[in-house]
Amino acid sequence: MANGLDDVVAAETVLSDVDGLGGRLTIRGHSLPELAGRWSYAQVVQLLLDGFFDDLPGDVELAARLGQARSEVFERLRPMLPSLLSVDIYSAMRAGMALLPDGETLADALRLIAAPAVLTPALLRLRRGEQPLAPDARADHAGDMLRMLNGTVASPALTKALDTYLVTVCDHGLNASTFATRVVASTQAGLTSAVLAGLGALKGPLHGGAPGPVIEMLDAIAAHGDAASWLRDEIVHGERIMGFGHRIYRVRDPRADVLKAVVRQLGGEGDTGNRLAFAEKVEQAALDVLRAAKPERSIQTNVEFYTALLLEAAGFPTDAFSNVFAAGRAAGWVAHAREQQTTGRLIRPQSRYVGPMPDLVA
Secondary structure, three states, rough: OOOHHHHOOOOOOOOOEEEEEEEEEEEEEEEEEHOOOOOOOOHHEEEEEOOOOOOOOOHHHHHHHHHHHHHHOOOOOHHHHHHHOOOOOHHHHHHHOOOOOOOOOHHHHHHOOOOOOOHHHHHHHOOOOOOOOOOOOOOOOHHHHHHHHHHHHHOHHHHHHHHHHHHHHOOOOHHHHHHHHHHHHHHOOHHHHHHHHEEEEEEEEOOOOOOOHHHHHHHHHHHHHHHHHHHHHHHHOOOOOEEEEOOOHHHHHHOHHHHHHHHHHHOOOOOHHHHHHHHHHHHHHHHHHHHOOOOOOOOOOOOOHHHHHHHHHHHHHHHHHHHHHHHHHHHHHHHHHHHHHHHOOOOOOOOOOOOOOOOOOO
16 A cells, blocks of 8 residues: 555646656646746746636736736625634635635636735735735736735846746646645536645645745744754754655755745845845755755755745745745646546545454344
């Protein structure tokens, strides 16, 4: 039996391939370096959805349709936003998305992809005592998300940085949230139901909930003053070193290098540059400590480490990092849901019963 379904092929997909030994990520025939920083998020949405909707337009019109979807989500959900603030920001976003129609059309799909980028800034502004800002349907998707958060038009560099992040995390094989999405989609439930399953799985700290704790770790190490000793103490006490290790990659996560380069481009000599320089020292110390403590395993930097620095620089609070992850991954979830609905069958694995058996009556 494969504990945790390791090495079990549960789906055939044209969407993405994760090469854990080679450290490569392929998205619909394109390597991650081909896409990140070169294709916009709207272009990658078009790439992922291609073949799953008969009325899918080209990437230019799709970008306009995505902008329209942002406006539709805002107008539909704006009256309910204040009532969502009694829970954490991720649960509030998920609750808002649950109110969207559970349909199968391209319009339904684009609203689900747009929703995290609209709800997250709106909810954060309400939490700060500020009024949500309506989307600009003509704006770039990442740039509009930043404007709705901060109230000003973001710099081209910051807009490109967030756009590159959304592309980098748009899809990643049959990870936990994508598998959850496909399981629900296989029942022929609507797209909203399937995406909500992905959102539930992404919240866990072993999946999308990890970038926030990276910032907490960096702050704790800065206060302590000695990265190596702090990290060794964590390992002795059985704690996980956040931002390191991956279920599939046995070499460095290729997304980490993409995002590290983006943060470096943002950095310069300011606060982000200083944060990056410190993080690089912590990264090297962590790799050294992990190599010494666990020589039998290859534990390398993963996507969460530099995600944390990028999203901090963009102005998102740590408890909203998973929301931004969802804003990128939503396109992959929708594409996988459609692929499962059109080419797959009901996912129904077997279990092995290991509990007690009833007494047999003669």
